[in-house]
Amino acid sequence: xxxxxxxxxxxxxxxxxxxxxxxxxxxxxxxxxxxxxxxxxxxxxxxxxxxxxxxxxxxxxxxxxxxxxxxxxxxxxxxxxxxxxxxxxxxxxxxxxxxxxxxxxxxxxxxxxxxxxxxxxxxxxxxxxxxxxxxxxxxxxxxxxxxxxxxxxxxxxxxxxxxxxxxxxxxxxxxxxxxxxxxxxxxxxxxxxxxxxxxxxxxxxxxxxxxxxxxxxxxxxxxxxxxxxxxxxxxxxxxxxxxxxxxxxxxxxxxxxxxxxxxxxxxxxxxxxxxxxxxxxxxxxxxxxxxxxxxxxxxxxxxxxxxxxxxxxxxxxxxxx
Numbered sequence: 001x002x003x004x005x006x007x008x009x010x011x012x013x014x015x016x017x018x019x020x021x022x023x024x025x026x027x028x029x030x031x032x033x034x035x036x037x038x039x040x041x042x043x044x045x046x047x048x049x050x051x052x053x054x055x056x057x058x059x060x061x062x063x064x065x066x067x068x069x070x071x072x073x074x075x076x077x078x079x080x081x082x083x084x085x086x087x088x089x090x091x092x093x094x095x096x097x098x099x100x101x102x103x104x105x106x107x108x109x110x111x112x113x114x115x116x117x118x119x120x121x122x123x124x125x126x127x128x129x130x131x132x133x134x135x136x137x138x139x140x141x142x143x144x145x146x147x148x149x150x151x152x153x154x155x156x157x158x159x160x161x162x163x164x165x166x167x168x169x170x171x172x173x174x175x176x177x178x179x180x181x182x183x184x185x186x187x188x189x190x191x192x193x194x195x196x197x198x199x200x201x202x203x204x205x206x207x208x209x210x211x212x213x214x215x216x217x218x219x220x221x222x223x224x225x226x227x228x229x230x231x232x233x234x235x236x237x238x239x240x241x242x243x244x245x246x247x248x249x250x251x252x253x254x255x256x257x258x259x260x261x262x263x264x265x266x267x268x269x270x271x272x273x274x275x276x277x278x279x280x281x282x283x284x285x286x287x288x289x290x291x292x293x294x295x296x297x298x299x300x301x302x303x304x305x306x307x308x309x310x311x312x313x314x315x316x317x318x319x320x321x
Contacts, residue, residue, distance in 0.1 A: 050111070051092065053088070055073060055305050056073050056076040056077065056088050056089065056305060057069045057072045057073055057076070057088075057089045058088070058089065059089070060090070060091055061092050061126070061127075061128040062091075063091045063128055063171075064168055068168040068172060071172065072172065075175065075176075076088070076175070079179055084115050084118065084120060084308075085114070085120045085121070086120065086307065086310065087123075087124070087175060087178055087182075088121070088122075088123050089124045089171060089175065090123060090126070091125075091126045091128060092125075092126070092128070093129050094128070094130055095127045095132070100125065100130070100133075100318055103125070104123065104125045104316070105136065108121075108123060108136050108312035109312065111123070112307035113138065113307045113310050114141075114311070115309065116308055116309030116310065117309075118140045119138040119139035119141070119310045119311045120138060120141055120182075121138040121140075121141070121307065121308070121310035122135060122138060122141055122145055122182075123135070124174060124175065126167075130320075131162075132319070132320045133154060133158065133162075133318070133321075134154075134316060134318040134319070135154060135174075135316045136315075136316045137150060137312070137315040138310045138312050138315075139311050140310070141182060142315045144181055144184055145178060145181045145182055146315075147315060147316060150178075150181075150315075153178060153181065153317075154174070154317055154318070157170075157173050157174050158170045158171070158173065158319070158321075159319055162321040
């Protein structure tokens with residue numbers, strides 16, 4: 001007489017409970033990743049927006065008279081027509097706590113003042129309420145409109161006028177001096193204003209690095225390929241936030257970030273259990289869709305003027321009044 005095997009009734013219950021716990025752990029991990037991605041996107045969205053390029057003079061702070069704006073438009077248009085150099089003026093009310101060097105390079109990256117492959121563009125940026133200004137210089141003009149010359153234009157030409165409240169005269173004189181410098185004709189004596197060390201951005205950059213490391217490690221522990229993918233995407237973004245380098249170096253950082261993401265995925269135990277479960281055997285799907293890494297800005301409404309594709313690398317000088 002054969003004996004029939006009796007299976008404990010709790011077996012199916014245990015399997016179901018184990019599966020539910022596994023699914024819940026997966027959901028929690030994905031929620032962590034999703035929350036961090038949303039946080040990073042919100043941080044970027046709430047950065048001070050780069051305004052629309054409306055013309056050669058973009059007086060968003062209302063610091064200049066209409067006569068000054070018209071005069072500068074004519075002078076700068078003639079400059080571009082004669083030797084293709086583009087110089088643009090931007091005034092804004094406030095930097096909203098952002099470093100003027102960081103903001104100006106973002107403006108340069110979006111507006112792309114200067115001709116492509118010549119990089120002969122420069123931007124005079126003025127923040128009224130912060131009482132700060134900067135001359136951002138394209139690669140092609142760094143030999144004539146040097147950091148030293150840009151600093152002297154700010155300290156010796158523009159700032160004295162701004163201190164008396166004469167913004168029109170200060171901007172006109174500053175732009176004329178920039179044109180003279182481009183043509184190798186500028187000469188000014190005196191010490192330049194050297195900005196204080198840029199320590200204000202380090203706390204936020206350090207926090208971004210910590211978030212980046214945690215996020216890439218977390219994703220890599222879910223799947224190695226997620227660590228590689230997230231490292232290749234997020235590391236160039238972090239690199240751009242900290243060092244403000246251009247497109248080429250961001251592309252160079254992609255394989256480096258992917259390699260770093262792969263390495264960080266080994267820190268800690270994998271965030272999954274029961275490798276023989278159906279989900280793991282079939283590679284449970286996890287996909288990160290998303291938008292672009294930055295804000296888009298249209299090219300319309302420039303009144304016939306736009307940047308020509310010029311590149312910037314952080315050259316120039318800053319000052320205040």
